[in-house]
Amino acid sequence: MPLRRPPAYGADVDLSGGVAVRVSALCLDRDGRLTDRLLFSDAVRAGLLLDLALAGRLQSTAESIEVDxxxxxxxxxxxxxxxxxxxxxxxxxxxxxxRRIGLRDVAAANVASGSWVRRTGPFGLRPRYTDRNRDRAARDAARSTADWPRDATPADACVTALAAASGLLDRDAGLPEGPAPAVLAAAAPVEWLCAVAAEHLQRAHRRYLDQASALGTGFF
Known part of the structure; x- marks a missing residue:
């Protein structure tokens, strides 16, 4: 079935620097360990769906999904x-x-593409990663949702929306926030998908928090 919109990524698709990869970089802690929360894996998976949409491989409406x-x-x-x-x-x-595809799959792909370097953790436990695009990750973490830059790309907007909705923009508090309207508007031509993904992540956070409280744990 023909695609209704041209791909925002252009003809030469390279998702090794796409939304999911950039969100996964925000999931690394200061020591290079993956913060393996369910919500962060959800955010990376949402990034993959947005990557496919930006690449022209996925079209979605409220009623149907079309894939190339x-x-x-x-x-x-x-x-x-x-x-x-x-x-x-x-x-x-x-x-x-x-759950068949998530954060650890993207991390492995980052290593395979050369974007990340994997090293063994202390005592052979919990591998550490070095992101070779740390400057990009720093820009993604620092980008303001309130004062949105005019030169930002749709991928930039998607990264910020997912990071905000999963608490990755404020790692100390870890509190999700809804992306600003300007951020969602900048995600065109995938603004609807981006908005729905952000809402899903906020709902998932509340659900995981309730489950963790019921189990008496703080991890979700």
Missing amino acids: EAPTGFGPADRLLAAMAVESGRSLDEWRVE
Whole structure:
């Protein structure tokens, strides 16, 4: 089925620096460890869906999902795309909570692409990662949702929206916040998908928090 919009990423798709990869970089702590929270994996998965939409591989409305199965060359995105093509009866909400693909898959792909360097942690436990694009991650973490830069790209807007909605912009407090209208508007042509993803992450945070409270744990 023909795509209704040209891909925002252009003809030469390279998702090794896409939304999911940039969100995953914000999930590294100061020591290079992955902060392995369910919410952060949800955010990275939402990033993959937005990457596919920006690459012209995914079109979604409230009623249907249309996919173009042409590979992007980025493993996690292509596995998700292939699964969506095969399991075509599932809704976008179901794909947002699909646990077969998540943060650790994107981390492995980052290492494979050379974006990250993996090193063994103390006593062979919990690997550490060095992000070779730390300046980009620092810009993503510092970008203001209130004073949105005019030269920001749709991918920039998607990264900021997902990071805000999953608490990655304020790692000390870890409190999710809704992205500003200017951020969502800048995500065009995927502003609707971006807004829905941000809402999903905020709802997921509340659900995980309730579950953690019920279990008497602080980890989610």
